[in-house]
Amino acid sequence: MxxxxxxxxSFKNTEVLxxxxxxxxxxxxxxxxxxxxxxxxxxxxxxxxxxxxxDGQILVEGQKxxxxxxxxxxxxxxxxGMIFQGFNLLERLDVYQNVALPMKFxxxxxxxxxxxxxxxxxxxxVGLENKVHAKPRELSGGQKQRVAIARALVLDPEFLLxxxxxxxxxxxxxxxxxxxxxxxxxxxxxTIVVVTHQMEVVKQICQRVAFLSGxxxxxxxxxEKLFIWPExxxxxxxLREESDKLPTNGVNLKLFFFGEGNQRxxxxxMAQELHTDFNICWxxxxxxxxxxxxxxxxxxxxxxxxxxxxxxxxxNVTWEVVR
Amino acid sequence: MPxxxxxxxxxxxxxxxFKETLYMTFMSTIFSVILGFIPGIVLTLTAPDGLKPNKIIxxxxxxxxxxxxxxxxxxxxxxxxxxxxxxxxxxxxxxxMIVPLTISAIPFIARVFETxxxxxxxxxxxxxxxxxxxxxQILIHVYVKESIPRMLxxxxxxxxxxxxxxxxxxxxxxxxxxxxxxxxxxQARNYEILFYCSxxxxxxxxxxxxxxxxxxxxxx
Numbered sequence: 001m002x003x004x005x006x007x008x009x010s011f012k013n014t015e016v017l018x019x020x021x022x023x024x025x026x027x028x029x030x031x032x033x034x035x036x037x038x039x040x041x042x043x044x045x046x047x048x049x050x051x052x053x054x055d056g057q058i059l060v061e062g063q064k065x066x067x068x069x070x071x072x073x074x075x076x077x078x079x080x081g082m083i084f085q086g087f088n089l090l091e092r093l094d095v096y097q098n099v100a101l102p103m104k105f106x107x108x109x110x111x112x113x114x115x116x117x118x119x120x121x122x123x124x125x126v127g128l129e130n131k132v133h134a135k136p137r138e139l140s141g142g143q144k145q146r147v148a149i150a151r152a153l154v155l156d157p158e159f160l161l162x163x164x165x166x167x168x169x170x171x172x173x174x175x176x177x178x179x180x181x182x183x184x185x186x187x188x189x190x191t192i193v194v195v196t197h198q199m200e201v202v203k204q205i206c207q208r209v210a211f212l213s214g215x216x217x218x219x220x221x222x223x224e225k226l227f228i229w230p231e232x233x234x235x236x237x238x239l240r241e242e243s244d245k246l247p248t249n250g251v252n253l254k255l256f257f258f259g260e261g262n263q264r265x266x267x268x269x270m271a272q273e274l275h276t277d278f279n280i281c282w283x284x285x286x287x288x289x290x291x292x293x294x295x296x297x298x299x300x301x302x303x304x305x306x307x308x309x310x311x312x313x314x315x316n317v318t319w320e321v322v323r
Numbered sequence: 324m325p326x327x328x329x330x331x332x333x334x335x336x337x338x339x340x341f342k343e344t345l346y347m348t349f350m351s352t353i354f355s356v357i358l359g360f361i362p363g364i365v366l367t368l369t370a371p372d373g374l375k376p377n378k379i380i381x382x383x384x385x386x387x388x389x390x391x392x393x394x395x396x397x398x399x400x401x402x403x404x405x406x407x408x409x410x411x412x413x414x415x416x417x418x419x420m421i422v423p424l425t426i427s428a429i430p431f432i433a434r435v436f437e438t439x440x441x442x443x444x445x446x447x448x449x450x451x452x453x454x455x456x457x458x459x460q461i462l463i464h465v466y467v468k469e470s471i472p473r474m475l476x477x478x479x480x481x482x483x484x485x486x487x488x489x490x491x492x493x494x495x496x497x498x499x500x501x502x503x504x505x506x507x508x509x510q511a512r513n514y515e516i517l518f519y520c521s522x523x524x525x526x527x528x529x530x531x532x533x534x535x536x537x538x539x540x541x542x543x
Contacts, residue, residue: 075455092468092471101451102454104460
């Protein structure tokens, strides 16, 4: 578990992290999303000890991340693999040597039979078993990130920290890399923390997400709850939704579908049963991991509202009146 | 004064001079690379973006290097005569010339190494840190290893400029191709030998550059 408690950090006079508290559970895929400049990368770098923080504390499995205590920091860093937006491979080393690099830092012989077996196994896991001796410049972006992932796993970490790991990749490759991360999470039981500004990343793999804005945590929760109808203005702006352009006459009623909801013909049923017409003025359906989630805004006359709500309650549909 | 040399004597003189040039150039390259590596590393470590940023050390070292670099070589040659005498025992001759050549090359190669090392992708340094690498490990496994081709390029640059300087050193009693070119070629107006001297230097420079380019390709 990673516990971030009231962490604050400033660069010169700018406060980049303002009292951040997040708990990341063991075994989950946790997303940290926000605009650039929200402080999400800085936060991740603090967790890994690449950067110090001014106040509060960060605990990884109960151990404090303290940049001054070099020896215990090193041991903690060994338990947290990290991948980056720019892949950060050594250009002069081949794939095998790149993956083996962290071993060198820990005095493990990368040429021993045991190391060799492990590295080849990892390269197989990331799908690069036929590129063992290729140099990074011969690889595509997606392949480079796969090498970086194998490298991050070579010391058997409990956590994998991803700093905008898919931001430099095209959508198709992004999906592949995300599928690989999911596989690593499931098969190896590694807790994954992804920092990203891409909604797709959160939607495809994150079980929980924290939305950062201006150095603060605006909301934490399941992405489907957070993003189907976000209450916070910043999140709506981030999603670029025109959700406030609703009709001003009548009432607007918002319906939520979580997972199973969209299987039922609720709206048409309601129209038939209540013998009235609705105007569907806004709708959104989205895939979150394996499920489809959505919300829908109906515009109706004031007089129909009560009956509509009663109907929705009887069908166990979550609703809300939007003004 | 034509007639001093017989046609048959040309090649002997030129060969001897070439050997001297080779000797001066390579000895001073080796010494300056070894001695320039240390300040190069210190500059890299203490630079604002280095592993151990230290403004005072960086600025002071930088200043000293700039001072030495701004001396015209011919002046340095003269200033260093007493120093050369202490080290080599004499201030004339090919071996003695290695001292001023090395001294003039150290600040140059230190800067070249600094630039090469600092050209390392900071992301790679960060990645190494994230895996718990110590500063020394980062220096060896990341900075130096990643910079080898660039440093090699710098050494080629150094050798070529040392060839030029060694020709200058030759005029004050150092021997070498430059010495022959001045004495026999220019002063005695033997343009044939001047021509040969130039050809030798041109070929020499080309070969060094070719080897350098080949190794750069091979190493990177």
